[in-house]
Amino acid sequence: MRIRVWLLASLAALRAGGASGDVELVAPGVLSTPLNERSAGLTPSGDTLYFAVRSGDGYVSELFRSRRLGGRWTTPEALPFSGRFVDLDPSVSPDGRTLYFASDRPAPGKSAADFDLWSVALSGDAHEPVRLPPPINSPSTELAPALTADDRLLFASDRPGGFGGLDLYWTERRGDSTIVRSFGTPVNSQESETQATISPDGSTLVFTSVGRSDELLAPGAAYPRGDLYLSRRTGASWSPPIHLSAPINSPAAECCAAFDKRGAYLYFSSERNFTLDQRHDSPGLTRESLERGLGDILNGGGNLFRVSALELGTFERRAMAPDTLPVLVGPGTISTAANEFGGTLSPDGTEIFFSRSVPRSYAYAIFGSRLSSGHWSAPEVVPFSGHYRDFDPVFAPDGRRMYFISDRPVDGRRPTNYDIYVIERDGAVWGTPRRLPAPINTSGNEWFMSEADDGTLYFAAQRDGSGPSRIYQSARGSGGYADPVPLPEAVNAPGLWVTEPSIARDQRFLVFSGTRDGIAGYDLYVSYRLAGGWSPAERLTAHGMASPTRDYSPRLAPDGLTLIFTSERYPTRQDAARPMSYADFVTFSASILNGHGNIYSIPLKAAGIVPPEP
Numbered sequence: 365m366r367i368r369v370w371l372l373a374s375l376a377a378l379r380a381g382g383a384s385g386d387v388e389l390v391a392p393g394v395l396s397t398p399l400n401e402r403s404a405g406l407t408p409s410g411d412t413l414y415f416a417v418r419s420g421d422g423y424v425s426e427l428f429r430s431r432r433l434g435g436r437w438t439t440p441e442a443l444p445f446s447g448r449f450v451d452l453d454p455s456v457s458p459d460g461r462t463l464y465f466a467s468d469r470p471a472p473g474k475s476a477a478d479f480d481l482w483s484v485a486l487s488g489d490a491h492e493p494v495r496l497p498p499p500i501n502s503p504s505t506e507l508a509p510a511l512t513a514d515d516r517l518l519f520a521s522d523r524p525g526g527f528g529g530l531d532l533y534w535t536e537r538r539g540d541s542t543i544v545r546s547f548g549t550p551v552n553s554q555e556s557e558t559q560a561t562i563s564p565d566g567s568t569l570v571f572t573s574v575g576r577s578d579e580l581l582a583p584g585a586a587y588p589r590g591d592l593y594l595s596r597r598t599g600a601s602w603s604p605p606i607h608l609s610a611p612i613n614s615p616a617a618e619c620c621a622a623f624d625k626r627g628a629y630l631y632f633s634s635e636r637n638f639t640l641d642q643r644h645d646s647p648g649l650t651r652e653s654l655e656r657g658l659g660d661i662l663n664g665g666g667n668l669f670r671v672s673a674l675e676l677g678t679f680e681r682r683a684m685a686p687d688t689l690p691v692l693v694g695p696g697t698i699s700t701a702a703n704e705f706g707g708t709l710s711p712d713g714t715e716i717f718f719s720r721s722v723p724r725s726y727a728y729a730i731f732g733s734r735l736s737s738g739h740w741s742a743p744e745v746v747p748f749s750g751h752y753r754d755f756d757p758v759f760a761p762d763g764r765r766m767y768f769i770s771d772r773p774v775d776g777r778r779p780t781n782y783d784i785y786v787i788e789r790d791g792a793v794w795g796t797p798r799r800l801p802a803p804i805n806t807s808g809n810e811w812f813m814s815e816a817d818d819g820t821l822y823f824a825a826q827r828d829g830s831g832p833s834r835i836y837q838s839a840r841g842s843g844g845y846a847d848p849v850p851l852p853e854a855v856n857a858p859g860l861w862v863t864e865p866s867i868a869r870d871q872r873f874l875v876f877s878g879t880r881d882g883i884a885g886y887d888l889y890v891s892y893r894l895a896g897g898w899s900p901a902e903r904l905t906a907h908g909m910a911s912p913t914r915d916y917s918p919r920l921a922p923d924g925l926t927l928i929f930t931s932e933r934y935p936t937r938q939d940a941a942r943p944m945s946y947a948d949f950v951t952f953s954a955s956i957l958n959g960h961g962n963i964y965s966i967p968l969k970a971a972g973i974v975p976p977e978p
Contacts, residue, residue: 387611390631390668391437392661395430400665403559403620404631405455405463407486410624413437414454414463415668425452427465445484445493452479453559455510458625461487464509464517471495481509481519499544500535508559510622514566520558529556532571545739550604551595561622561630563673569595569602570621570630570676578607589617592632594676598926598965599698599709599716600740603691612671616664629670637664690908690966692956693928694740698733699962701954705930706756706917707963711763713922716740718963719755728753730768748787748794758919760815761869764788767813774799781809784823803847804838812864812917816871821845824863824876835865835876854898855891862889862901866918873975874898875927877916886916888929890973906972913959920968927971934959 389396390404395413405414411432417440418425426447428440449469456463463486466479474480480501485491495501496509496517504523507530511517517535525546532547546552547560555575562569573579574590591613593605607613616635623630661667692699693707698716707718714735720743721728729750731743748754752772759766766789769782783805788795799805804813806827813823819840824833825848834856836848850856855874865876873892878901879885887910889901903910917930934957944952952958968974 387669387671389661390670391430394437395440396661396667396669398659398661398663398665401668402633402666403453403455404622404633404668404670406622406624406631407456407460408458408625409460410626414443414456415440416452416454416465418452418666423450425450427451427454450479453508453620455508455622456486456625457511458513458564460625461485462511464511465493466507466509467493469493478503478505479507481506481517483509497542499542505530508620510559510561512562512566513564516562518560518562520556520560527552528554529574530558532557532560547602551602559620563623564625564627567597568623568673568676569597570608570623570632571595571605572619572621573605576607579613589635590619592618592621598691599693599713600735601692601694608676617666619666623673627673630673630676631668631670633666634669635664635666637662690929690931690964690971693963693965694733695956697740698743699956699964701956701958701960703960704963705961706758706919707928707930708758708766708919709921709928710759711761711922717746717757717759717766718743719757721755723960728755730754730757746794748797753782754785756812756864756917758812758814758866761817764790767815768797769811770797772797781807782811784810784813801844804845809833814865814867814919816867817869818871820867820871821848822865822867822874823848824865832861833863835862835874851891852897854900857901860901864917866920868920868975869924873973875904875918875920875973876901877918886914888915888918888971892975894976902972904972907966907970909966909971914961917961921965925968926965927968927973928963928965930961931964932959932961933957 395401395415400418402416402418406412413430414427416425416427427443429443430437430440449467451465451467453466454463462483464481464483467482468477468479471480481496482493483496484493500506500517500519502521502523504521507520509517509519515537519533520530521533522530527549531552533544534547536543536545551557551569551571553573553576555573557571557573560569560571571593572590573593579591592608594608595602595605612618612632614634614636616637618632618634620633621630698704698707698718703721703723705719707716709716715732717730717732719728720731730746732746733740733743752770754768754770757766757768765786767784767786770785771779771782774783784800785797786800787797804810804821804823806825809826811824811833813821815821821838821840822835824835826833835851837851838848839846856862860878860880862876862878865874867874871893873890875888875890877886878889879887888904890904891901892899909915911931911933913932913934915929915931919928921928956962
């Protein structure tokens with residue numbers, strides 16, 4: 365067989381600043397060398413870089429520092445406190461004052477030679493490392509510390525109670541106390557997860573996992589070595605991790621991801637190297653060719669790479685599989701075994717309001733939850749709900765008003781139909797619900813309403829109390845609301861029962877639910893506003909949007925990029941090996957995916973919503 369250098373044809377491009385414009389080898393010959401470099405940690409200015417250099421077997425690991433002077437990186441220098449023990453996983457705090465790292469160095473009261481987390485001050489006179497206190501360090505192994513922009517320490521540990529191997533954890537401050545929380549599923553798995561980094565804006569998590577089924581392995585590889593995975597924040601939780609596509613991940617090991625402090629680049633380490641050409645007619649491996657390969661930068665030892673953070677979306681889209689989307693919102697808190705639907709986010713994204721109902725819809729109430737330290741609080745019934753059937757809350761664009769549907773009394777009498785109500789909020793104080801006057805509400809049913817930036821209302825109604833539900837539009841002027849006008853047949857299509865219109869703030873598109881098969885068959889549709897009116901309604905089917913169950917109650921998130929909706933999807937048992945027992949049924953009924961409504965989110969583009977440019 366013939367030896368070749370993996371990516372050798374692109375090594376010149378790497379040294380010039382990118383492999384096919386995607387990944388860049390960092391300072392080849394200075395920071396990336398034939399040695400084994402890992403874990404780049406940059407100061408806020410980007411002019412000092414800390415990293416670890418390990419022996420091939422990992423028994424020796426020392427921390428180094430390099431400075432950028434005149435556009436060039438200086439020869440690395442060992443940190444004065446490192447070199448006697450195995451020090452690894454360096455990262456710099458967002459303010460640049462502290463270096464965090466993992467080490468097996470001894471400490472008072474420490475009996476085992478495992479790895480713990482340490483910190484050392486970077487400013488002022490020379491300082492000695494300090495071992496982080498419990499509950500961060502434990503009798504188990506702790507690795508890969510990284511402080512986020514919002515002062516949470518990320519780290520990996522194999523402490524009891526995990527999912528398997530190493531798991532990812534983060535800290536939360538409660539007064540003078542520190543609480544350690546697991547990332548939980550779907551980030552942690554029965555495999556090992558470690559070396560996590562979160563972008564400065566808090567939206568993106570990248571981490572290393574070893575042993576997942578989608579890891580890239582070279583032909584004949586005896587064991588997994590690790591790849592990089594990406595997850596996006598979805599409210600209080602994280603989306604199912606996506607295996608980043610090549611050229612970030614390769615058949616070799618990738619690890620040690622770290623965003624720079626501006627969020628412009630993602631740094632990572634890779635062991636990509638020369639590989640054996642498996643062709644039978646190759647001339648074979650010689651001592652000379654092996655020595656040349658081992659002496660090259662890309663020799664299978666770790667090197668430092670970076671990629672523009674703007675490119676991560678490209679690799680995410682390349683790798684995105686249909687079964688990774690959509691994503692449950694707040695599983696176990698917002699989305700539970702109960703029947704939740706109609707989630708709406710406050711303009712700043714820190715609150716979610718939604719409906720819960722008992723089976724068969726005998727009772728509805730509106731609940732609210734607040735996002736704190738990355739977690740949704742336990743939902744509570746809002747002060748104005750709980751007496752009548754209230755549901756489908758929707759914020760106005762400015763967040764000062766909320767619309768909802770109710771059957772509460774009108775003129776002292778409980779109606780037999782539903783009407784649209786509005787309530788104002790001043791800070792955290794809710795006002796008194798007001799029923800919208802005619803011509804919006806009538807003696808028929810009015811369901812669901814959303815508002816555009818210019819005050820135009822879109823709502824669904826049965827104006828005569830019978831017949832199909834239709835979507836209407838009503839412009840707001842100085843004298844109140846204009847007479848509602850039904851949207852054209854492109855939206856109100858014959859034979860399609862349409863409801864729950866969620867209008868884009870600039871009215872470029874409308875998402876709504878519709879059914880041709882009765883209540884059990886709701887799906888989501890989109891229509892785009894064109895010069896001549898509205899485009900024909902398109903059923904959303906991309907990335908699992910159209911499930912065999914009901915998919916309904918859409919909302920457009922304040923970021924303008926995300927769709928929130930409700931689905932009653934659940935795992936089918938048609939292919940199960942045995943019938944469901946009574947115990948199985950009890951377990952299934954208590955599970956989140958039990959056929960009741962849950963709230964999901966998905967990027968608009970992944971859902972197949974691509975509005976025309978204005």
